Amino acid sequence: MDIAVAAAGIGPGDEVVMPAFTIISPAASVVRAGATPVLVDSSLDTWNMDVAQIESRITPATKAILVVHIYGLPVDMTKVLEIASRHNLIVIEDAAEMHGQFVHDRPCGSFGLISTFSFYPNKHITCGEGGMVVTDDETIAEKCRGYRNLCFQPQRRFVHEELGWNYRMTNMQAAVGLAQLEKLDAHVLRKHQIGERYLERLSRTPGLVLPPVEAEHAKSIFWVFGVLVKDDCSLSPADIMTRLAEQKIGTRPFFFPMHQQPVFKKQGLFQSETYPVAEKLAERGLYIPSGLGLSDEEIDLVAEAVHDIMVSV
Known part of the structure; x- marks a missing residue:
């Protein structure tokens, strides 16, 4: 999520609409980036963020909608994408708990401009720890590759234009994850x-x-x-x-x-x-x-x- 927020260009002065009821990780990443999380209450019918309340929380400073799918049922992403399109907002999708889940006939993790998964031990696919960032945007994908690898540069490895993280997955973890994927x-x-x-x-x-x-x-x-x-x-x-x-x-x-x-x-x-x-x-x-x-x-x-x-x- 740190990488996703950074790759989306979210920073000081930006607001990110997200659920009030979630694990702390998404909000922590937004706050660490210097942006402001703007909260949306949940729906008792799904235990997810109440999509009907999202638009009332959007302001001129809003840059993204950060969706977190909770426990078993996913957020209705069709409606979220409609809102994001009307307001020209980025969608970040936290699909940590939704390996193998679908909204209608489309898999969770495929809706966000950037989506994230967790490989914590209690997930459907686990590498013991860690996670994954996915996107269809090649420019953002390249940013993510840099951020997870301390922002080393190909030509001048130890000259850094940006600060990144050491979030590399080991080959052993990746092998475990691929074996788990076969059993999803x-x-x-x-x-x-x-x-x-x-x-x-x-x-x-x-x-x-x-x-x-x-x-x-x-x-x-x-x-x-x-x-x-x-x-x-x-x-x-x-x-x-x-x-x-x-x-x-x-x-x-x-x-x-x-x-x-x-x-x-x-x-x-x-x-x-x-x-x-x-x-x-x-x-x-x-x-x-x-x-x-x-x-x-x-x-x-x-x-x-x-x-x-x-x-x-």
Whole structure:
């Protein structure tokens, strides 16, 4: 994402419209570039940024729309591209969680002028760490190659016109990634099976809102299986996570909204801003084991443990 933001020419004085509910990485890259993230609240129907709110956040300083696909359902990119075209804006697409996912019949990661993927261990394709930047623009591709390689120049290697990063992928990591790519279809199929099994096992569990499964533009890929704890439940997500941990079942909380991040507050960002849906997702959400290595028996064990906790309230 650092490379994508730099290659897009985003810098001081620019604004980037992006979701309030996301991992911190995209916002951090925008802030490090000297630009200003401008936040959009989420939709409870998809847990993604509410596309209908994007245009109200665009100003003369807006340079890009940074889309982050969240958890399983992607953002409706057709609508995002229409908005970007009307306002002559760059689209950066964070497809870190969407390996193998589609919007209509087009793959996620193919919509942005620049798109990024993550190869962190919990992704459908992993190299252990790292990621990938993709673009159809050869000029931007060349910029990205330079930025990931300290901006060495072919003719005068140690004379630098710009500052870059040492973000090179090793040959070993690349080989692991290519081997994983061959299994992507099987990994996506298994994620669907895990998600469907959890939906069936938890359908009668009280106190939970199960994840959004389908929108008009896509079906969930179930990258993770997240749930929301209903407002009237006496147990908080933290309570549930603690009880599951006692049974050696790992969980994670949902992302923490960008406007509430202490590091950004210290920088004077997002003062007095509120994004109710993003806040609700962060306060009431958690996700349960969703890894590709889960057996059906383990899925059933987790679902039973969650059910028992919720009916004990």
